[in-house]
Each structure stands twice: as C-alpha cells, then as structure tokens.
Amino acid sequence: MCGIVGYIGDKQAAPFLLDGMSKLEYRGYDSAGIAVLEEDGHICVDKCVGHLDALRKKLEGNMPKGTAGIGHTRWATHGRPSDRNAHPHTNTSGKFVVVHNGIIENYLTLKEELMGKGYTFVSETDTEVVAQLMADLYDGSFESTVKKVLKRIKGSYSLVFMCEYDSDKLICTKKDNPLIIGLGEDENFIASDIPAIISCTRRTYVMSDGEIGTVCRDKVWVEDIDGTPITKKVFEVKWNAEAVEKGGFEHFMLKEIYEQPKSIRDTMTGRMDAEEKKINFPELKWTAEEIAGINKIFIVACGTAYHAGIVGKYYLEQLAHIPVEVDIASEFRYRAPLVDGSSLTIVISQSGETSDTMAALREARRLGSRTLAVTNVVGSSIARDADQVLYTYAGPEIAVASTKAYTTQILAMLMLAIYAGRLRGTMDRDREIVLAEGLLEIPEQVHQMLENVDQIKIFARRYGSSEDVFFIGRSLDYAVALEGALKLKEISYIHAEAYAAGELKHGTLALIVEGVPVIVLATQEDVYDKTVSNMQEVKAREAVVIAIGFEGDASLAKYADHVIYIPSTGKYLAPLLAVLPLQLLSYYAALTRGCDVDKPRNLAKSVTVE
Ligand code: AGP
Numbered sequence: 378m379c380g381i382v383g384y385i386g387d388k389q390a391a392p393f394l395l396d397g398m399s400k401l402e403y404r405g406y407d408s409a410g411i412a413v414l415e416e417d418g419h420i421c422v423d424k425c426v427g428h429l430d431a432l433r434k435k436l437e438g439n440m441p442k443g444t445a446g447i448g449h450t451r452w453a454t455h456g457r458p459s460d461r462n463a464h465p466h467t468n469t470s471g472k473f474v475v476v477h478n479g480i481i482e483n484y485l486t487l488k489e490e491l492m493g494k495g496y497t498f499v500s501e502t503d504t505e506v507v508a509q510l511m512a513d514l515y516d517g518s519f520e521s522t523v524k525k526v527l528k529r530i531k532g533s534y535s536l537v538f539m540c541e542y543d544s545d546k547l548i549c550t551k552k553d554n555p556l557i558i559g560l561g562e563d564e565n566f567i568a569s570d571i572p573a574i575i576s577c578t579r580r581t582y583v584m585s586d587g588e589i590g591t592v593c594r595d596k597v598w599v600e601d602i603d604g605t606p607i608t609k610k611v612f613e614v615k616w617n618a619e620a621v622e623k624g625g626f627e628h629f630m631l632k633e634i635y636e637q638p639k640s641i642r643d644t645m646t647g648r649m650d651a652e653e654k655k656i657n658f659p660e661l662k663w664t665a666e667e668i669a670g671i672n673k674i675f676i677v678a679c680g681t682a683y684h685a686g687i688v689g690k691y692y693l694e695q696l697a698h699i700p701v702e703v704d705i706a707s708e709f710r711y712r713a714p715l716v717d718g719s720s721l722t723i724v725i726s727q728s729g730e731t732s733d734t735m736a737a738l739r740e741a742r743r744l745g746s747r748t749l750a751v752t753n754v755v756g757s758s759i760a761r762d763a764d765q766v767l768y769t770y771a772g773p774e775i776a777v778a779s780t781k782a783y784t785t786q787i788l789a790m791l792m793l794a795i796y797a798g799r800l801r802g803t804m805d806r807d808r809e810i811v812l813a814e815g816l817l818e819i820p821e822q823v824h825q826m827l828e829n830v831d832q833i834k835i836f837a838r839r840y841g842s843s844e845d846v847f848f849i850g851r852s853l854d855y856a857v858a859l860e861g862a863l864k865l866k867e868i869s870y871i872h873a874e875a876y877a878a879g880e881l882k883h884g885t886l887a888l889i890v891e892g893v894p895v896i897v898l899a900t901q902e903d904v905y906d907k908t909v910s911n912m913q914e915v916k917a918r919e920a921v922v923i924a925i926g927f928e929g930d931a932s933l934a935k936y937a938d939h940v941i942y943i944p945s946t947g948k949y950l951a952p953l954l955a956v957l958p959l960q961l962l963s964y965y966a967a968l969t970r971g972c973d974v975d976k977p978r979n980l981a982k983s984v985t986v987e
Pocket of ligand 1: 679680681682725726727728729730731734777778779780867981982983984
C-alpha cells in the first residue's frame with residue numbers, strides 16, 4: 378500500500394509533505410516524491426527511488442517553494458522501483474499531476490488507447506495512464522475532467538490530483554483504499570492514513586468510496602460523481618500517534634490479519650473476471666503448449682511460504698494434474714534435485730529477499746528449470762531473478778509473523794492451478810465456475826469471521842499456558858495445520874507441532890496425554906470420517922480437542938470439547954478460511970503470555986542470511 382499526503386494552505390507545502398510521508402514509513406515503500414505548485418504557477422515534481430532520505434538529499438538546497446502540493450511513498454505494484462516509476466506522475470506537459478494508491482485494473486487498455494492517440498509514456502506504471510487520461514479528457518474544468526477520468530478507470534484507488542490550469546485546489550477521491558481529508562485553520566490536508574496529519578489536525582472527513590473531495594485553503598466540499606453535494610460528518614481522531622500507525626490495532630500482526638479481506642480481493646483484481654467466472658494471468662507469458670509441456674513442478678520456499686507451497690501442491694496436482702515436489706529451500710539446493718528443462722520451479726517468498734530461497738532459485742536456473750516467483754514485493758531480488766513473477770498484492774507485511782501474505786500466497790497458487798488446469802484441459806468449465814464463485818465469496822466470509830473472535834480469545838486465555846499443543850489434519854487440513862503450528866510457536870513460544878492425523882498412531886500419540894490441547898482441522902470431506910476417528914483417538918487419551926469445521930457440521934461437537942465453526946465453502950477454498958482461527962489463536966495466546974507479538978525473540982522479518 379502506498380502513502381499519500383496533500384497540503385494546501387498558508388504555509389510552505391514541502392515541509393509538511395515530507396513530514397507527513399515520514400509518518401507513513403511504517404507502511405513500507407520503495408520510492409518517494411512530491412509535487413509543489415510554485416509561485417510562478419508551475420507544478421514542480423521531485424521524486425526518486427529509495428527511502429525519504431534520498432528525496433531529502435535531492436531537495437537539499439533547492440526545496441520547492443509553494444503552499445500547495447502532494448506527496449507519495451510508493452509500494453510498487455506495476456513497474457519495479459525506479460525514479461521514473463516513482464510518484465507523483467504527470468501528463469507529458471506536466472500540467473496534470475496525480476498520486477495514486479491501489480491498482481488500475483484496465484490501465485493497459487487505456488494506455489493502448491492513449492498511445493493510439495499519440496501519447497507517449499515514460500514509466501511502467503498504471504498511475505501515469507491516469508495523468509495522461511486527464512490531459513486527454515480535459516474540457517476546461519478541473520472538476521469535470523476528474524469525473525470523466527473516474528468514469529473510465531476500473532480497479533481500486535485513492536487518487537489526489539493537481540492541475541496547473543486550476544491550481545487553487547486539490548481534488549481527491551477513493552475506491553477500496555483509504556483516504557481522509559484533514560480540516561485545519563486556513564489550511565487543509567489530505568492523507569491515505571491518519572498518522573500523516575495527526576500532528577496538524579485531529580478533525581477529519583473520512584472519505585467513502587465514490588466521494589470526490591475538492592480541497593482549497595479555506596474550504597472543502599464533497600460531492601458524488603454526478604455533482605450531488607455530500608454532507609460529511611467531522612470525525613475527531615482520538616488515537617495517540619503510536620496507535621495510529623497500526624490503524625488503531627494494538628499490533629501490526631492483528632492489523633494485517635484484519636487486512637485479509639482487502640489483500641485477498643486485491644490479489645484477485647485483474648485476474649478474476651467476475652462476470653465470466655474465469656481466471657487469467659495477463660502477466661504470465663505462457664502459451665498453452667508451454668504449460669502442457671511442464672512435466673514436473675518443484676515448489677521451493679521457507680517457513681510460512683513453504684507451507685503455502687504444500688497447499689499449492691494439492692492444488693496443482695489435483696486441478697492441473699502436474700506432479701509437484703515441495704522443498705524447504707535450504708534442503709533443496711543440497712539434495713541434487715532432478716530438475717531439468719521440462720521442470721518449472723516456483724519459489725514463494727513474501728519479502729522476495731530470503732537468502733535460502735534465492736539460492737534455491739539460482740540452483741534451479743543452473744539446472745535448466747524455468748522459474749516463477751510468487752512474491753509480495755515488486756522488484757525484489759527474487760522477483761528480478763525469476764523468469765516470470767506472480768505478485769501477491771497483500772501490501773506491506775510488517776509483523777514478523779506472516780498472515781496476509783500466506784492467504785494471498787495460497788490464493789495465488791489456487792488461481793494458478795485453475796488457470797493451468799484450463800490450459801492443460803484438466804479443468805472443466807463448470808468446475809472453474811464453481812471455484813471462481815467460491816473465491817469471490819471469500820473476502821466477505823473472511824470479513825464475517827473477523828467480526829466475531831470472542832470464542833478464540835477465550836480459548837487463547839484458557840490454553841495459552843499450555844506447554845505443548847498439537848495441530849492435526851489430513852490432506853489440505855494437514856497443510857494448514859503446519860501453518861497453525863508455526864504461528865503458535867513463533868509468537869507465543871508454546872511448543873506446537875503439526876502432525877498428519879493418520880500418522881499419530883505411529884509414535885507421536887505417546888505424547889498425547891490428559892489435558893494436552895489438540896487442534897483438529899476437519900474441513901476435507903473426502904477424509905472427514907478418518908479425521909473424526911483421529912479425534913476419537915486423541916480424545917480417548919484425555920486430550921482437549923478443539924475442532925475447526927464448517928458451520929452446519931452438527932456432528933463435530935460430539936467428538937470435540939470445543940468447535941470453532943468457519944463458513945462453509947469448497948474443500949479447495951477451505952484453507953483460506955481455516956487458517957484464520959489459527960492466526961488469531963496464536964495472536965491472543967501470545968498476548969496471554971505477554972510476548973512481543975510483532976517482534977518475537979530470535980526472529981527477523983526477512984531472513985537474508987543462510
Ligand atoms: C512466517 O511467519 C515467518 N516469519 C517465516 O517463516 C517466513 O515465512 C520465512 O522466513 C519466509 O519468508 P519469505 O516469505 O519472505 O521468503
């Protein structure tokens with residue numbers, strides 16, 4: 378997610394813009410820039426790749442002078458981090474300037490249309506298309522031109538516009554991304570997030586989708602795209618500055634758990650045709666023949682990403698009928714894997730900088746494999762080294778414990794399996810429609826689940842003092858159990874172990890004694906009865922059984938001490954929902970034990986050492 382700031386008033390804009398952007402640094406970014414309306418009426422744009430310090434250095438001694446401006450910290454989605462791809466973006470003449478947070482889904486179509494009219498582009502971004510579209514649609518009125526642009530673009534966005542022809546105002550709007558207007562005395566502010574303006578004002582308008590705000594020095598008005606005025610209620614910000622960085626959540630981990638409806642929706646954007654119920658990957662340059670020619674897939678990753686890879690194995694084998702091996706990256710490179718030119722190696726990495734995964738990627742390339750990176754950071758080392766990249770759009774993940782990255786990774790793997798299945802003729806149209814319909818419901822189902830977590834808080838308090846906890850399941854439930862155990866271990870320091878439910882009796886059952894919590898995932902219908910017998914197996918040893926199953930499954934309560942119900946969905950979609958209670962359980966257990974949730978001992982967010 379990018380950071381946006383805007384200022385118009387009686388003071389110099391640049392210092393506010395830079396300070397506001399520094400307050401958004403926690404969101405993670407790879408480049409920054411500002412645009413300021415100078416006294417001569419020209420909008421001056423300064424931007425560069427890197428952190429704010431690089432921009433400050435660039436502005437040393439030649440800070441733009443002016444009392445209106447916009448600023449942006451970029452978290453790259455389209456186009457790698459570079460000076461040219463940094464925001465603000467302008468049209469060719471520089472008369473129209475825009476900053477943007479989000480994804481313009483139809484930017485390629487618009488870009489082709491504009492290029493057909495002779496427009497040229499200097500960046501790889503979707504945002505520059507918006508600036509050129511402003512120039513193309515300009516009808517003498519800044520406001521009406523913005524409305525015309527909004528009628529042409531599709532996707533998710535927070536946008537702030539400046540225009541040299543009408544320079545005593547900033548215009549802002551949003552869809553599916555946050556945006557607020559800060560109300561001052563003879564000055565007003567715009568920001569993507571409260572931290573940027575909280576030191577200047579606590580009185581805000583929280584913008585809603587489709588609202589267009591026109592912000593002048595001494596007045597602000599809001600209307601809809603038809604020009605109908607909208608009366609906004611002033612929202613007084615009560616948070617302290619530190620809480621504000623976390624969006625009001627106590628920890629980044631909880632904030633990121635709650636961002637999952639949006640991160641899942643964003644990762645589907647541009648790949649899921651909701652009308653056709655069809656999945657495509659415009660960014661993947663594969664022909665059907667190339668996909669058909671893949672004899673084997675190797676999935677290589679570490680930690681949570683490795684667990685996402687295990688889920689991916691089930692998807693790719695069952696939906697695309699491609700044999701898959703999943704390896705821990707640090708093992709892959711030393712086991713002389715039988716990788717060759719007919720293999721595809723998929724490396725999964727949230728940060729795109731994990732050293733073990735990078736080394737495995739290089740080993741796979743050395744052996745002649747085609748490579749695909751699934752990563753959350755545009756232009757990361759792994760993204761640059763792989764032949765092709767499939768980005769998750771989870772936004773910056775700050776907490777060491779990976780949550781929203783995991784769900785967007787397994788979403789990406791499921792969509793990839795469906796896509797590959799269609800190209801290989803192993804996925805019939807009806808099945809794709811059913812899966813697509815199920816996927817489209819997931820963001821709202823996740824949202825509903827996150828609305829009611831009281832039962833999970835109770836379990837976390839009740840069992841948070843346990844020294845050993847087991848997670849068991851079969852098939853995809855086992856794959857999710859692995860992730861649940863890692864979450865609990867890494868932030869609550871409880872010794873947790875995931876085990877294939879059918880394997881318990883071959884040894885580990887010796888550890889199941891009275892009072893040991895055993896979390897049983899029971900969402901996979903084809904192995905449900907077997908899973909129930911495993912529940913009885915551990916219950917017979919006086920374990921405390923917490924089952925996770927679908928709403929409406931009345932039988933689970935007969936075998937479990939407690940049941941956490943999740944919305945009913947298809948077996949392939951179940952991991953996207955079943956992992957949520959496990960993420961929350963680990964979070965609240967860590968709180969119960971007074972652990973440092975966002976920065977657990979001994980761990981780093983990105984492991985760039987081997
Ligand atoms: C997960 O919660 C951990 N933070 C860790 O296992 C992480 O998933 C692993 O280090 C891989 O990181 P990556 O996805 O950035 O490559």
